[in-house]
């Protein structure tokens with residue numbers, strides 16, 4: 001394991017040079033990896049492992065669209081695709097990739113098949129860390145570890161096909177066999193990680209829940225909405241407000257930040273932008289930091305996990321969720337965004353490629369309609 005310096009702090013990481021795919025194949029050569037669940041992470045992890053020469057099977061409930069998707073992706077019923085219980089019985093490593101709520105519901109079944117020496121693999125620290133709420137307490141004689149790709153299962157697969165890799169964290173909760181480290185790192189490499197950094201189950205879930213409620217989704221949507229609403233209240237058009245709030249960020253700045261960092265962005269923008277951004281960033285930090293502290297506390301005390309379990313297990317969860325998503329979808333900012341995206345030259349070209357000049361007309365009308373909202 002290499003120790004690398006991250007901004008002055010040394011951390012354990014495992015790179016592909018150090019732990020090549022050939023070593024992962026060697027470690028996993030006698031294992032049957034059962035990927036339970038074929039939602040978002042399931043396909044990415046199962047297909048990448050299959051393409052990497054790992055003996056992987058999928059466990060998925062039958063008579064669902066997801067079962068059909070697994071078949072379309074090349075898994076064969078009775079050979080590499082099974083009902084969940086059969087896959088649990090066949091697998092020596094159980095990759096528990098059902099939704100977090102379903103993991104609680106299916107736990108008694110999974111536990112039955114965790115015979116000594118098997119391994120239980122997660123992609124999230126949720127079930128284990130909040131085990132007083134989830135009831136997920138594995139037997140002592142199995143390995144328990146996680147590999148958490150830092151992104152969607154869709155990106156994991158897409159980046160694998162592009163010859164790239166998504167970074168993942170890994171953690172060992174229980175090493176019953178003495179082989180947990182080799183097993184978890186081999187799996188991390190086999191699912192297509194770029195490199196792996198070390199964490200523990202608690203830190204993984206605390207940072208993950210904070211991140212998605214914070215800058216990855218919740219905080220960013222909140223800041224988008226706040227700036228957009230101020231610009232609109234001051235008489236700016238939806239086009240202008242959306243372009244200055246979202247489009248310029250996602251289309252121009254963030255790809256550059258991804259490539260070079262925000263420090264580079266600050267050094268390579270106009271002097272006017274530079275002066276203003278230097279003057280204002282600390283105000284935004286100070287205004288939002290108390291909210292982030294409150295959020296972290298809410299995660300650490302188990303309030304967020306309980307809320308997630310309670311709301312996900314309600315029978316009318318889907319309808320309530322749909323109403324909330326509809327509100328977001330129909331808000332002016334994201335309706336304006338839809339039109340702005342349709343006007344991107346590449347999207348216009350794609351539409352024109354279909355050979356209809358009327359498509360352009362639709363875009364023009366959509367744009368006009370959006371300009372008149374509110």
Ligand SMILES: NC(=O)c1ccc[n+]([C@@H]2O[C@H](COP(=O)([O-])OP(=O)(O)OC[C@H]3O[C@@H](n4cnc5c(N)ncnc54)[C@H](OP(=O)(O)O)[C@@H]3O)[C@@H](O)[C@H]2O)c1
Nearest residue numbers: 037038039040041042064066097098099102123124152153
């Ligand atoms: N989403 C991501 O990209 C991502 C990223 C990092 C980590 N993770 C972690 O990876 C794990 C899997 O997440 P995910 O987003 O891939 O899950 P997901 O898409 O929500 O999982 C859906 C899977 O669970 C099955 N399922 C749901 N309810 C079920 C039930 N009652 N009985 C049997 N099967 C049921 C679904 O089958 P049906 O289709 O038949 O309902 C489907 O196979 C989670 O621990 C998550 O936190 C996810």
